[in-house]
Amino acid sequence: MPVVAVIGAQWGDEGKGRAIDMYAERARLIIRYGGGNNAGHTIVNEFGTFKMHLLPSGLFYPHTVNIIGSGVVIDPSVALAEIHSLKERNVSVERLFISDRAHVIMPYHVVQDQMDEQFRGESKIGTTGRGIGPAYADKMSRIGIRMGDLLNEEVLLSRLRQVLEIKNKLLTTYYGAQPLSLHEVYLTYLDYGRQLADHITDVQPIIHRALDKDVGVLLEGAQGVLLDIDYGTYPYVTSSPPGAAGAAQGAGIGPTRFSSVVGVYKAFVSRVGEGPFPTEVHGQDADALRQLGTPWAEVGTTTGRLRRVGWFDAVLARYSARLNGFDTLAITKLDVLDQLPRIKICVGYRLHDTELDYPPADIVTYGKVEPIYEELPGWQKPTSACRRFEQLPPQAQQYVARICELVGARIGIIGVGQARDQVIEVNRVL
Secondary structure, eight states: OOEEEEEEOSSSOSOHHHHHHHHHTTOSEEEEOSBOTTOOEEEEETTEEEEESSSOGGGGSTTOEEEEOTTBEEOHHHHHHHHHHHHHTTOOOTTEEEETTSEEOOHHHHHHHHHHHHHHGGGOOOOOSSSHHHHHHHHHTTOOOBGGGGGOHHHHHHHHHHHHHHHHHHHHHTSOOOOOOHHHHHHHHHHHHHHHTTTEEOOHHHHHHHHHTTOOEEEEOSSOGGGOTTTSSTTSSOSSOOSHHHHHHHHTOOGGGOSEEEEEEESSEEEOSSSOOTTBOOHHHHHHHHTTTSTTOSBOTTTOOBOEEEOEEHHHHHHHHHHHTOOEEEEEOGGGGTTOSEEEEEEEEEETTEEESSOOSSHHHHTTOEEEEEEEEOOOSOOTTOOSGGGSOHHHHHHHHHHHHHHTSEEEEEEOSSSTTOEEESSOOO
16 A cells, blocks of 8 residues: 655755655645645646645646645635646646645734744744744634635634634734724635635545555655754744654544655755754855756745755754654755765764764754764766666765665655656655
């Protein structure tokens, strides 16, 4: 029974879209399990280039069923915009189902998110300001509105009246913002429900029928393990668990049903937003890793912000692997390193006179660690035409093998370019 979870193993932006697209073509059921439209990944196929923020990647394949699971927080306007965008480019959305248990991002969530970030000043987290954090907070406070509520006029009005009374007091008294109209918000979200009614349903029977039939199931998420609410660089994290545990919870599938957990790593490291970054580089090295001046420069898919970049951090990589039980690795953007004469890998941290092989939980302490580097020779040859591991230059093979050794998992796929076929599959999981 192939149930494969694809997990971002760094701070997001690892190039998960490449692995997800490849596995989605082979799956029968694809489930987006967590996060919101605060993250995204880029898909390149025969239909064109798509920057997906919410909808599952399997929609491009007519043999797949695609689900947005209960662990996702959904901005209905974004869902509708992506649906319309796909329809305009002749991509069918008939096989899209949205969990009636998934929580809704409301307009007051967006105001809260943006105002909170503004109030933080120099201590800002780097949030996208799209309401994701406040939506998850309301979910945990048990005052959230769920997608299924949008289909019932009486239930929606009752819940919205109760919540909006609280939120308007917060907006006007604490944030100094204008109150929201119950009438306007109610009619807007009721209309969203009408437009999405064909997609909103109880998805658990669909999922468990697929499991009973032993078809290929792919779980896709957003962001990366180092942004996990519990195990990431708190407070510079997201509001959901983007790892394997979150995949099980958000999809409604028991973890013992997983056949493989694939960790996606960029061949170096990048992150958008604030927070500690021990291996971050600047100047010419950063420019080389960012690929400035190219269409695929290191810019956030959702934020449009220039990504911070640095050398591969094996301390964090191993930490992510242990938290999630990665059995297979996907390494993306190996080709970015093609022209470098020497390549560094961080194999440990030094804190004063102590060497660490794990990241400290305290970000103040974490911000003081110094990376211990191991240098490997570069290959200074193009890898974009390679389709088998043996075709890679020996030094590139050595680099990949060293990462696998340090992380403690086998290699699955290696990305060597932007095109869909510029990938090397070493071990197949789906």
